[in-house]
Amino acid sequence: MTAGETGPLLAQHPEAEQRAELIEEHNYGQPEVLEGPFSTRQLLRLDEALRTADRATGLVFSVYVGELEEPVRGHAERMHQQLPDVASAVLIAVSPNQRVLEVVTGGDARRRIPDRDAKLAALSMVAAFGGGDLAGGIISGLDQLATRAGRGE
Numbered sequence: 358m359t360a361g362e363t364g365p366l367l368a369q370h371p372e373a374e375q376r377a378e379l380i381e382e383h384n385y386g387q388p389e390v391l392e393g394p395f396s397t398r399q400l401l402r403l404d405e406a407l408r409t410a411d412r413a414t415g416l417v418f419s420v421y422v423g424e425l426e427e428p429v430r431g432h433a434e435r436m437h438q439q440l441p442d443v444a445s446a447v448l449i450a451v452s453p454n455q456r457v458l459e460v461v462t463g464g465d466a467r468r469r470i471p472d473r474d475a476k477l478a479a480l481s482m483v484a485a486f487g488g489g490d491l492a493g494g495i496i497s498g499l500d501q502l503a504t505r506a507g508r509g510e
Contacts, residue, residue, distance in 0.1 A: 393422070394422060394453060394491055395422075395491070395492055399492035402492060402496060403420065403492060403495060403496060406495070406496040406499045406500065407419070407420065407499065409499075409500075409503070410499045410500070410502065410503035413503050413506075413508065414469070414503050414506040414507065414508060415445070415508065416445045416446070416447055416465075416466050416469070416503075416506055417440065417441060417442050417445050417446045417447065418446075418447045418449070418499060418502070418503070419440055419446065419447070419448050419449070420448075420449045420450075420451070420495055420499075421433075421436055421448060421449070421450040421451065422451050422452075422453070422491070422495075423452060424452055424454065424455065425450060425452045425455060425457055425459070429450075429452065429455070429457050429459060430459055432450075433448060433450040433459035433461050434461055436448060436450060436461075437461040437463070442463075443463045444463040444464045444465040444466070445463055445465045445466050446461075446462075446463045446466060447460070447461070447462050447463070447466045447470065447502060447506075448460070448461040448462075449482075449495060449498060449499070449502075451482075451486075451491070451495065453486070453491060458479055458482060458483060458486075460475045460476075460478065460479055460498075460502070462475065466506065469505070469506040469507065470502055470505050470506050471505075474501075474502070474505040475502065477501070478497075478498045478501040478502050478505070479498065481494070481497055481498060481501060482494040482495060482497060482498040485497055
């Protein structure tokens with residue numbers, strides 16, 4: 358799993374192994390999310406949203422939830438640079454405790470998702486976060502960004 362020092366990066370490849378690392382079997386056989394803000398069900402929904410966005414666009418979407426070092430934009434950009442295929446990568450970095458959201462796009466992705474559209478998706482996510490729906494906000498943002506990007510050539 359790609360990881361920053363401050364928290365896990367939920368990337369989409371390779372799917373099964375990375376997702377399995379996020380879940381630990383409880384003594385009674387019940388899956389337990391490791392120290393994260395999401396339930397197992399929410400993680401599965403996020404995973405599906407990431408895969409759907411990737412397949413629909415040909416871009417590489419990733420989500421990071423955790424603390425961001427100051428300056429937060431610079432930290433998000435450094436994480437983005439660590440992703441595979443940086444040019445077509447889109448990173449949604451969210452720090453609920455800091456109340457910060459950054460959307461970082463590579464060059465190819467930026468041509469398909471202009472800053473204005475990324476900002477609109479960010480506003481939608483922030484509205485959902487304000488209502489207490491972190492997972493739903495991220496899923497909605499992924500859908501909006503993927504819809505705007507459309508299918509690549």
